[in-house]
Amino acid sequence: MxxxxxxxxxxxxxxxxxxxxxxxxxxxxxxxxxxxxxxxxxxxxxxxxxxxxxxxxxxxxxxxxxxxxxxxxxxxxxHPTPPLYPRDVVERARCRQLEAAADEILFPLVFELISEVFYKPAGERDEQRIARARAGIARHYDGLERRLAERPHLCGEYSVADIGYLLTVTFAANLGALLTDAHPRLQAWYGRVLARPPVAKEIAGLAGAAQQLAG
Ligand SMILES: N[C@@H](CCC(=O)N[C@@H](CS)C(=O)NCC(=O)O)C(=O)O
Structure with a gap:
């Protein structure tokens, strides 16, 4: 491959x-x-x-x-094993929807931050656009927080939805939209998912790549 x-x-x-x-x-x-x-x-x-x-x-x-x-x-x-989607057809459909939501609903808000914070120097940024994006991200996190009240991972078992959201939440945090105590379950979920070796390796790799590009 x-x-x-x-x-x-x-x-x-x-x-x-x-x-x-x-x-x-x-x-x-x-x-x-x-x-x-x-x-x-x-x-x-x-x-x-x-x-x-x-x-x-x-x-x-x-x-x-x-x-x-x-x-x-x-x-x-x-390669169905280990699975990254629920087996049950209804849960699987919900999980696909969530995975897509990370890309298509949360990420566009993070992209607003990428446009302002990553690509523009301080002083040239549109602070109102940044504040609007951060508020939208916090509202999105409210929904995830409710979902995590009933399950340890977004689809019950660890899944593609956790992978997509973990990465999007990490990008948001790196651009200043931090996970706060307003979302304690999401914070705990973040720690659980980050503890997985493939996830930790990816996050470390992204941090190294960001440093290289900055330097
Ligand atoms: N929906 C696509 C989005 C892919 C995407 O936006 N890729 C970016 C890099 S993260 C890219 O290649 N951007 C270059 C461009 O859009 O011209 C996916 O899930 O793969």
Whole structure:
């Protein structure tokens, strides 16, 4: 298996964690990324496979796939053990929805912070946009806090939803939207998920990559 990956790519990080959780060996192809130019120029293989020109891209024999959610589903079908989705069909559907919510509902708010805090120097940032994004993130966390009142992980057992949310929450925190005592269950959940070796390894790798890009 070959994974085209960006050094700071949250979406690729989801796939790397799932591959490690399942013990699947893979070759990592790092695509160019810089703070000044983002993902420009794009890797030719990524452009050839993904019409959106984005990572992650996974190649497994004759199969080439893009979009982290679709890749995670393929990995589960191809390597069902250990499972990263609930077995029950209804719970599985709910869990898929949650995994997608991390990407499509929470991440856009985090992207507002990326645009302001990561790409702009202090002094040129739109503080109102930052405050609005932080408030939206805190409201989203309220929903997760309620969900965690009844279960240790977002879908009961550890799953792709925990992987996606852990990474998104980490990016938010690194950009100043910290997890606070207003969300104690979410804080405890964060510690539980971070204690998993594949997750800890990924978070350490992202921190190292961020330092390298900054230096
Ligand atoms: N929905 C996609 C999003 C992928 C995505 O946004 N990838 C970013 C890196 S994290 C990218 O390649 N950005 C370059 C671009 O959009 O041109 C997924 O889940 O894989």
């Amino acid at each position: 070959k994974l085209y990956s960006g050094p700071l790519s949250l979406f690729t990080a989801k796939v790397r964690v799932a591959l490690d959780e399942k013990g699947i060996a893979y070759e990592l192809v790092s695509v160019p990324f810089s703070r000044a130019r983002g993902y420009d120029p794009k890797h030719p293989e990524v452009l050839a496979i993904n019409p959106k020109g984005q990572v992650p891209v996974l190649v497994d024999g004759p199969l080439a796939l893009f979009d982290s959610t679709i890749i995670l589903e393929y990995l589960e079908d191809r």
